[in-house]
Amino acid sequence: MKTFKSNVELVFNNLNSEKPSRNTIGILAIKERFETALPRSIPLNGYSLESHQKNEYSRWLKINTVATKFKNYKAVYISLKHPDRAPGDITAAEMRFVANIADHYSGGLVRTSHTQNLLLPLVHNSNLVSLWRELSSTNLSAANIDTMQDIICCPGFEFCSLANTTSIPIAHEIQNLFTDPDELQALGNIQIKISGCMNACGHHHIGHIGILGVDKKGEEWFQITLGGRADEKLQLGKRLGPAVDRASITSTVEVIIRHYLSERIDQQEHFLTTLDRIGIDSFKEAVYG
Ligand code: SF4
Structure with a gap:
C-alpha cells in the first residue's frame, strides 16, 4: 500500500512539474497527435442588424452564450424551452436544421445538455450575428437560458x-x-x-x-x-x-x-x-x- 501511495504521489507531483516524467512524456506524445480543430470564421456578407433586432440580439448574446477558453469563440445554447414546446422537445426537421447549423458554425459539434437544451460548443465571435439570424428564422432563438422559463x-x-x-x-x-x-x-x-x-x-x-x-x-x-x-x-x-x-x-x-x-x-x-x-x-x- 505504501509503495502504491508513493507512486501515486510521484505521478501527481510530476503533473505539476515543468520537467516531464516518463509518464507525462507519454501523455504529451498522445496530445501532439490531436490538433484542436477550431471552426473557421465565415464572412457576414455585409449583413447588419436593424435597431429593433439589436436589442433582441444583445439579449440573446448575454443570456444564451458563454465564454470559452478560446479567446474568439463562444459556446452557444439553443434553448428548447418555450410555452409552445414541451421542455427539451425538438422536431426531426428542426434537428436537421440544427445539424446543418452545427456543420456551418461549430465544426459539426452539437451537444445535448442535462437542462434539456442544445449547445454549439465553439462558435467564432464574428459568426454570432449570422447564427442568431438563422436561429431566429426557425423559432430557436428564445433568450431564456437559466431563467424561470428554462424549466x-x-x-x-x-x-x-x-x-x-x-x-x-x-x-x-x-x-x-x-x-x-x-x-x-x-x-x-x-x-x-x-x-x-x-x-x-x-x-x-x-x-x-x-x-x-x-x-x-x-x-x-x-x-x-x-x-x-x-x-x-x-x-x-x-x-x-x-x-x-x-x-x-x-x-x-x-x-x-x-x-x-x-x-x-x-x-x-x-x-x-x-x-x-x-x-x-x-x-x-x-x-x-
Ligand atoms: S420522474 Fe421519471 S419515472 Fe417519474 S413520471 Fe417523470 S419521467 Fe416518469
Missing part, C-alpha cells in the same frame, strides 16, 4: 407510464406567468424543476423551486421544495408545507416568485440569497397564510 421537466403523465401526475402542462402554465423578456431577465436565475413521481427524472430535489407530483387517492397533488441547488453549495430543497392540488400548483409558484420579488433587496439579490436571508417560513406564510 427542467420530466414527461409525466403525457408520456411516462410510471407517472403520478402531469408535468408538461404545468411547465407551460408556469412559463406563461412571465413572458415579457424584460421581466424575465429582471427575475434573474430561478431554476424550476418538475418530476411527475419520486423517480425524480426532473431533478426536482435540486431545483431552486422543486415540484414533485404525488398521487393521493387517485388525485394529482404536488409537493413543493425550496432552496435545492446543484452548484458548489449543493443541497436538497426543503419542503415548503402540505402538497397543493392541480388547480393551485401554478398560482402557488406565482405566489412564491412574487414574494421573492417583493422581498429581495434589489435586482441583484438572487432567489436563493433572499430565501436564505428571510427563511422558508416567510414563503410558507405567503403561500399558506
